[in-house]
Amino acid sequence: MTFYQELQLNQAGSKALIKASKSKKEKYRHIAVYLFKILLTVAFCTAFVMAFGAVFGEDNNIVGVVMLLCVLSFRYADLGIKNKDAMWAFAVIFAILAAGPRLANACGLVAECMIHIVCIMAIMILSCHNVLMFNHATLVLGYLLLYGYDVTGEAYLYRLVAIAAGAALTMAVYYRNHRKRTFKRTFKDLFKEVDFQSSRTQWQLRLALAIATALLLAGILHLPRRMWAGIAVMSVTLPFPEEIKGRVGGRIPGNIIGGLVFILIYCFVPKSLHSYIGIFGGIGVGLSATYGWQAVFNSLGAMAIAVSFLGLPGAVFYRVFHNAFGALYGMFFEKIYSRCIKA
Incomplete structure (x- = not known):
C-alpha cells in the first residue's frame, strides 16, 4: 500500500493496518502516517472554515x-x-x-x-x-x-x-x-x-417525523440549542432498527463523558487555550474508531461554542440533556412508528 493510499483509509482501516503490522518498524511507520493524516485533516478543516468566515463573516x-x-x-x-x-x-x-x-x-x-x-x-x-x-x-x-x-x-x-x-x-x-x-x-x-410500503421510504419518513417532532417538543419547553436534540435523533434513527440500541448506548455515555472532560479542561486549563478545545476535539474524533468515543470528542467543540452564552453549567447540562433526550426519543419513536405501520 502506498503512502497516498494509506492516507485515504478511515480510522478503523488505519487501526486495522497498524494492528496487522508484521514488525515494529512497519507498525511505527503506519502510526506515523495515521497521525500525520489526522493533523493534516484538522489543519485543512480549520483553514477551510476560517476562510469561509473571513470571506462571508464570522x-x-x-x-x-x-x-x-x-x-x-x-x-x-x-x-x-x-x-x-x-x-x-x-x-x-x-x-x-x-x-x-x-x-x-x-x-x-x-x-x-x-x-x-x-x-x-x-x-x-x-x-x-x-x-x-x-x-x-x-x-x-x-x-x-x-x-x-x-x-x-x-x-x-x-x-x-x-x-x-x-x-x-x-x-x-x-x-x-x-x-x-x-x-x-x-x-x-x-x-x-x-414507495411508502418500502422499508427505505418508511425510514426516510420516520427520520423526518422524528426530528421534526423532537424539535417541536424542545421548542414547547423553550429549551436552548434545540438542534442538538435533532442531531441526536438523526444519529440514532438508522435504516436498520437493530442497530439503534448500539447508537443510543454509545451516544448518551459518550456525551456524559464528554461533559466531564470539558469541565476538567475548562476549569484547569489556562483560558488562553480554551479556543483550542474544538481543535482538540477534532483530533480526538480523528483518533476514534468507535461511535462512543467519537461522541465524546464531538461534544467538546459544541460545548466550547455554547459556553459563551449558556455558561459552563448550562453548556454541559443542555448538551447532555439534549443528546439523552434525542437518542431515547429516536429509539422510542421508532418503536411506536413500527407498531403503527404494522397495525
Missing part, C-alpha cells in the same frame, strides 16, 4: 463547516443517479439548505415543524436512495446546523452567497470524482421510486 463560519462536510463526503459517496441528474439534485438540496432553516426560524412552532418535515423528507429522497451511503449524516446534519446557527439581515445575504459557493465546490468535486461511474437512474426516478 456568523457564517458554520456554512464553512457544512460545506466542508459536503466536499469531504461526496468525494466518495454518490447519489445513485446519473452525474448530470446529480447536479440537479444538488441544486435542489442546497436551495433547501439556503431557505429551509431560515424559513423555519421565522415561523411559529407548528409551521416550523411542518417545514422541517417537508425539507428533511425532500433531502432524504434526493440524497439517500442508497441507504448504505449514509448521505443523511452529512446533508440533514448540515440542515440542522444551519437551523441552529440562524442569521438574519445582511449576514443572511452573505450566507446565501456562501452556500452558493459551497454548492459549486461540492458539485465540482462530485462530478470530477464520479464522472467515470455509470448510473442508469435519473432525477425523476428518485421520485418515481418513492
Whole structure:
C-alpha cells in the first residue's frame, strides 16, 4: 500500500493496518502516517472554515463547516443517479439548505415543524436512495446546523452567497470524482421510486417525523440549542432498527463523558487555550474508531461554542440533556412508528 493510499483509509482501516503490522518498524511507520493524516485533516478543516468566515463573516463560519462536510463526503459517496441528474439534485438540496432553516426560524412552532418535515423528507429522497451511503449524516446534519446557527439581515445575504459557493465546490468535486461511474437512474426516478410500503421510504419518513417532532417538543419547553436534540435523533434513527440500541448506548455515555472532560479542561486549563478545545476535539474524533468515543470528542467543540452564552453549567447540562433526550426519543419513536405501520 502506498503512502497516498494509506492516507485515504478511515480510522478503523488505519487501526486495522497498524494492528496487522508484521514488525515494529512497519507498525511505527503506519502510526506515523495515521497521525500525520489526522493533523493534516484538522489543519485543512480549520483553514477551510476560517476562510469561509473571513470571506462571508464570522456568523457564517458554520456554512464553512457544512460545506466542508459536503466536499469531504461526496468525494466518495454518490447519489445513485446519473452525474448530470446529480447536479440537479444538488441544486435542489442546497436551495433547501439556503431557505429551509431560515424559513423555519421565522415561523411559529407548528409551521416550523411542518417545514422541517417537508425539507428533511425532500433531502432524504434526493440524497439517500442508497441507504448504505449514509448521505443523511452529512446533508440533514448540515440542515440542522444551519437551523441552529440562524442569521438574519445582511449576514443572511452573505450566507446565501456562501452556500452558493459551497454548492459549486461540492458539485465540482462530485462530478470530477464520479464522472467515470455509470448510473442508469435519473432525477425523476428518485421520485418515481418513492414507495411508502418500502422499508427505505418508511425510514426516510420516520427520520423526518422524528426530528421534526423532537424539535417541536424542545421548542414547547423553550429549551436552548434545540438542534442538538435533532442531531441526536438523526444519529440514532438508522435504516436498520437493530442497530439503534448500539447508537443510543454509545451516544448518551459518550456525551456524559464528554461533559466531564470539558469541565476538567475548562476549569484547569489556562483560558488562553480554551479556543483550542474544538481543535482538540477534532483530533480526538480523528483518533476514534468507535461511535462512543467519537461522541465524546464531538461534544467538546459544541460545548466550547455554547459556553459563551449558556455558561459552563448550562453548556454541559443542555448538551447532555439534549443528546439523552434525542437518542431515547429516536429509539422510542421508532418503536411506536413500527407498531403503527404494522397495525
